[in-house]
Amino acid sequence: MIPYIPHTPEDRQVMLSALGLTNVEELFHSIPQKHRKPEIRLPSPLSEAEVVRELKRIASRNTSAEETAFFLGAGAYRHFVPAALEAIVSRGEFLSSYTPYQPEASQGTLQAMFEYQSLLADLLGMDTVNASHYDGAAALAEGVLLAYRAKGGERKTAVLSSALHPEYISTVRTYTEPHGLRIRGPGEGAWKAEELAALVDDSVFCVAVPFPTFLGDLVVYRTLCTATHEKGALFVVSVDPISLALFEPPGAYGADIVTGEGQSLGSRLSFGGPGLGIFATRGDLLRKMPGRLSGITCDRKDRNGFVLTLNTREQHIRREKATSNICSNQGHVALRAAVYLSLLGKTGLRTVAELTYRKARYASERLGSIPGYRVMNSGPFFREFVVRCPIPAEEVVHRLATQKIIPGLPLSRYYPDRTQDLLVCVTELNTREEIDRLADALSCVGAEV
Amino acid sequence: MRTDKKSIRTVEPFIWELSVPGRVGASLPEADVPEYPLPGEIPLRTELPLPEVSELDVVRHFTRLSRLNFSIDTHMYPLGSCTMKYNPKVNDAVSSLPGFSEAHPLLSEELCQGSLELLYRLQTALAELSGFQAVSLQPAAGAQGELAGVLMIRAYHLDRGDRKRTRILIPDSAHGTNPASVSMAGFTAEQIPSDKRGNVDLAVLRERCDDTVAGLMITNPNTLGLFEEQIEEVTAIVHQAGGLVYGDGANFNALLGYLKPAHVGIDVMHFNLHKTFSTPHGGGGPGAGPVGAGPALAPYLPGPIVRTVEPDVRYTLFYPEKSIGRLKSFYGNFGVLVRAFTYILQMGGEGLRAVAEHAVLNANYLKHLIEKRYRIPYNRPCMHEFVATGDVAPGVHTMDIAKRLLDYGFHPPTVYFPLIVKEALMIEPTETESRQTLEAFAEALLKIAEEAVSSPELLHEAPHGTPVGRLDEVRAAREPILNRTQTGIT
Numbered sequence: 001m002i003p004y005i006p007h008t009p010e011d012r013q014v015m016l017s018a019l020g021l022t023n024v025e026e027l028f029h030s031i032p033q034k035h036r037k038p039e040i041r042l043p044s045p046l047s048e049a050e051v052v053r054e055l056k057r058i059a060s061r062n063t064s065a066e067e068t069a070f071f072l073g074a075g076a077y078r079h080f081v082p083a084a085l086e087a088i089v090s091r092g093e094f095l096s097s098y099t100p101y102q103p104e105a106s107q108g109t110l111q112a113m114f115e116y117q118s119l120l121a122d123l124l125g126m127d128t129v130n131a132s133h134y135d136g137a138a139a140l141a142e143g144v145l146l147a148y149r150a151k152g153g154e155r156k157t158a159v160l161s162s163a164l165h166p167e168y169i170s171t172v173r174t175y176t177e178p179h180g181l182r183i184r185g186p187g188e189g190a191w192k193a194e195e196l197a198a199l200v201d202d203s204v205f206c207v208a209v210p211f212p213t214f215l216g217d218l219v220v221y222r223t224l225c226t227a228t229h230e231k232g233a234l235f236v237v238s239v240d241p242i243s244l245a246l247f248e249p250p251g252a253y254g255a256d257i258v259t260g261e262g263q264s265l266g267s268r269l270s271f272g273g274p275g276l277g278i279f280a281t282r283g284d285l286l287r288k289m290p291g292r293l294s295g296i297t298c299d300r301k302d303r304n305g306f307v308l309t310l311n312t313r314e315q316h317i318r319r320e321k322a323t324s325n326i327c328s329n330q331g332h333v334a335l336r337a338a339v340y341l342s343l344l345g346k347t348g349l350r351t352v353a354e355l356t357y358r359k360a361r362y363a364s365e366r367l368g369s370i371p372g373y374r375v376m377n378s379g380p381f382f383r384e385f386v387v388r389c390p391i392p393a394e395e396v397v398h399r400l401a402t403q404k405i406i407p408g409l410p411l412s413r414y415y416p417d418r419t420q421d422l423l424v425c426v427t428e429l430n431t432r433e434e435i436d437r438l439a440d441a442l443s444c445v446g447a448e449v
Numbered sequence: 450m451r452t453d454k455k456s457i458r459t460v461e462p463f464i465w466e467l468s469v470p471g472r473v474g475a476s477l478p479e480a481d482v483p484e485y486p487l488p489g490e491i492p493l494r495t496e497l498p499l500p501e502v503s504e505l506d507v508v509r510h511f512t513r514l515s516r517l518n519f520s521i522d523t524h525m526y527p528l529g530s531c532t533m534k535y536n537p538k539v540n541d542a543v544s545s546l547p548g549f550s551e552a553h554p555l556l557s558e559e560l561c562q563g564s565l566e567l568l569y570r571l572q573t574a575l576a577e578l579s580g581f582q583a584v585s586l587q588p589a590a591g592a593q594g595e596l597a598g599v600l601m602i603r604a605y606h607l608d609r610g611d612r613k614r615t616r617i618l619i620p621d622s623a624h625g626t627n628p629a630s631v632s633m634a635g636f637t638a639e640q641i642p643s644d645k646r647g648n649v650d651l652a653v654l655r656e657r658c659d660d661t662v663a664g665l666m667i668t669n670p671n672t673l674g675l676f677e678e679q680i681e682e683v684t685a686i687v688h689q690a691g692g693l694v695y696g697d698g699a700n701f702n703a704l705l706g707y708l709k710p711a712h713v714g715i716d717v718m719h720f721n722l723h724k725t726f727s728t729p730h731g732g733g734g735p736g737a738g739p740v741g742a743g744p745a746l747a748p749y750l751p752g753p754i755v756r757t758v759e760p761d762v763r764y765t766l767f768y769p770e771k772s773i774g775r776l777k778s779f780y781g782n783f784g785v786l787v788r789a790f791t792y793i794l795q796m797g798g799e800g801l802r803a804v805a806e807h808a809v810l811n812a813n814y815l816k817h818l819i820e821k822r823y824r825i826p827y828n829r830p831c832m833h834e835f836v837a838t839g840d841v842a843p844g845v846h847t848m849d850i851a852k853r854l855l856d857y858g859f860h861p862p863t864v865y866f867p868l869i870v871k872e873a874l875m876i877e878p879t880e881t882e883s884r885q886t887l888e889a890f891a892e893a894l895l896k897i898a899e900e901a902v903s904s905p906e907l908l909h910e911a912p913h914g915t916p917v918g919r920l921d922e923v924r925a926a927r928e929p930i931l932n933r934t935q936t937g938i939t
Contacts, residue, residue, distance in 0.1 A: 024806045024807075028809065030678050030829075031707055031708050035708055038712065040802065051539065056548075058566055065553060067547075082504070084474075090541065091511075095522075095541070095731055104918065105860055108515050113732075113733075119499065119933075122497075132733075134777050135589065135778055138776065168778065171775050247492065248493060270549065293929070297924045332733070332734065342499075348473060352477065358480060358483070358484065406556070
């Protein structure tokens with residue numbers, strides 16, 4: 001007996017005889033007989049206890065960040081998640097509801113969406129934020145496509161900073177390739193503002209940059225943004241939202257489109273998904289932007305309520321002329337972000353960002369002073385920095401794993417020639433003791449060389 | 450009117466309306482490292498306009514909001530094509546095991562063999578259920594799976610130097626995501642009509658198929674809830690013209706253990722794990738839209754995917770030979786994949802077949818209970834869902850029926866879709882609803898049909914029992930209010 005199918009034999013009997021049938025299989029007769037009811041080679045059903053035991057066994061084959069001194073980031077970050085957040089978002093009324101197409105039965109979801117849109121708009125300094133995209137990579141890809149459409153489709157080149165997350169660059173390539181668009185920047189290794197400015201000509205519809213960069217660097221984009229506009233192109237910034245508690249948001253210096261990964265706002269690492277695609281625009285791009293929006297209206301008694309609005313942009317209305325094919329989004333992850341920003345609030349988010357900044361600085365000084373190690377970032381950084389090791393970084397990771405330390409990401413994963421470089425990530429959850437332990441362990445590895 | 454700024458008042462105040470300077474809602478550690486000044490060369494933020502509220506303020510606010518929702522946990526939610534079945538709690542519990550929730554996607558492979566094992570076994574289970582050669586778990590949702598599939602079809606033709614195939618055919622009953630995905634992949638979408646039995650019109654299909662057709666996208670069972678009776682002819686016609694067939698797996702729930710789509714000529718298909726495999730919809734997402742492919746398209750699947758190095762022991766990530774590349778970072782919506790895998794393990798092969806049987810039995814039983822009062826335009830045995838019409842009395846529309854259902858404590862079915870049926874009510878009860886619930890739902894629908902004749906104003910003005918009445922969508926779009934600043938409330 002399966003607990004998720006409530007039918008008793010008597011129920012089945014009553015239902016079948018009402019339909020004038022003797023066997024449920026008769027309902028499947030429109031399926032060609034020779035293909036009907038094939039053999040399915042899957043294991044027999046398991047009880048809940050058996051399933052949990054098996055899944056615990058599988059989970060135990062992973063190294064969980066909790067059981068180590070953990071310094072790995074590179075696009076997925078471990079920040080503090082309050083218990084109150086988990087309690088709120090696990091409510092069935094949020095988790096087991098559908099897209100709010102029937103607004104009178106979905107005011108909770110719609111208001112939470114509206115609050116997410118507002119909290120993010122404030123954080124990014126932008127006019128309109130949609131109710132989420134799949135993740136930071138897909139949001140950037142759709143941001144680039146929005147810029148292409150907004151410029152009328154004549155210009156065919158996007159300039160991308162080579163310092164964007166390598167997987168974001170790959171994703172943009174997948175999305176833009178069928179439209180015959182060219183990507184300039186990663187091939188040239190251009191990421192500094194003046195290097196990127198030099199690539200902008202009148203074939204370029206947008207310049208897309210990260211803040212901070214994949215390697216943690218903080219770059220000032222104001223001049224580049226102005227130069228991009230002067231050439232008639234749009235400026236797109238892919239942000240880490242936590243960093244914006246300290247630094248000027250892209251809306252303040254004129255960004256047209258802001259995208260980003262919102263996993264750091266109250267979501268777990270969860271092996272890289274679900275993430276949260278942040279997607280924001282200036283007001284005049286509103287009717288061209290993809291994704292759902294919750295807006296305010298009123299009922300016949302003049303009471304205010306929320307509805308999904310500007311639906312004529314979307315696939316279920318506009319079909320092949322829609323601004324995107326997106327339907328399911330990351331709504332529940334956006335809810336997590338809204339609850340996170342509410343709980344952390346004005347002072348909490350700033351504290352998280354400050355602690356992250358300071359601990360990363362402390363770690364870089366400790367690591368940079370170990371003989372044989374060198375910090376490679378030339379300017380200020382947030383949360384992440386690159387350390388050049390005396391031996392291959394993969395080897396460092398391998399050796400430290402036995403001491404329950406995950407020291408960072410060997411950059412050879414994405415840049416094959418950077419074999420000795422390690423990308424180290426520090427957040428407010430890393431203690432000074434852990435950082436010192438990392439430094440000591442690296443020091444031991446270095447001393448053996 | 451109330452959409453004038455400054456006069457907006459909502460049932461539950463906005464979180465920022467609860468804000469009091471100095472209040473905090475989270476406890477954070479003291480700094481245990483020296484203070485470093487922020488970098489002078491990077492412009493700093495001057496103002497951070499976030500709320501200042503206590504933990505209890507936040508808990509009460511969002512708990513109150515949650516209570517304004519209908520959900521599966523609180524109400525029957527028979528949305529056609531959305532498969533709002535019960536989401537087992539054990540799936541959520543398992544996905545929050547620290548081994549999964551605290552696993553980083555860029556751990557070296559020897560430190561994340563658990564994740565890789567799970568992904569591999571899920572790929573294998575989906576391939577077994579569908580008959581495909583290989584499966585990629587990358588796509589984050591059904592629509593992204595569609596985009597992946599259409600890009601694979603594109604890459605296949607280009608690889609063969611076949612550059613004139615620019616059209617993709619789509620039946621007129623299809624979901625809007627199909628034509629939208631086709632446009633995103635750089636093709637032209639072209640509509641194929643349905644015939645009188647609700648199947649693809651074969652004569653028109655034959656006529657339209659030539660050497661400029663890249664492929665066909667087909668949903669089976671289709672959005673009328675009907676199995677495409679000539680599915681093998683359909684796929685053969687497209688294949689003969691040199692095209693490939695995309696299967697939209699939104700309705701795969703009906704076929705579990707009864708048909709492997711690869712056996713009837715489908716070349717590539719996405720699965721909606723948030724429909725067929727019971728993962729929660731979360732008020733809009735996250736979903737997961739893995740794609741499976743047969744021999745022609747398997748080399749083009751998006752990556753990375755997982756293979757075994759040493760069977761049942763060691764696993765590794767790789768890109769298929771001619772992969773279309775990445776659609777997002779990392780490896781799909783892993784937390785969703787864990788839930789779906791848990792569900793498959795618990796159900797087993799025979800349990801999944803029972804899912805299809807009871808989903809189809811429930812839909813037919815419900816159709817039987819209401820067909821004396823609601824017209825069923827394509828009335829033959831249905832699969833997991835069926836389409837009725839809401840024109841039960843003069844001047845009464847489907848929207849009126851839908852809103853009145855809310856007063857009876859039922860979430861309405863999908864309305865005005867598929868587009869080929871006027872006044873459509875698309876009803877999918879799913880296998881997790883009991884006979885008693887179905888009967889109560891049917892009774893409500895029949896009662897409403899009576900009200901439609903005796904007191905139609907009850908329907909026109911419905912809903913009466915919800916926190917707000919019928920909302921004016923036109924007004925919302927005319928002058929959009931989409932964030933705090935635009936409300937004028939700070």
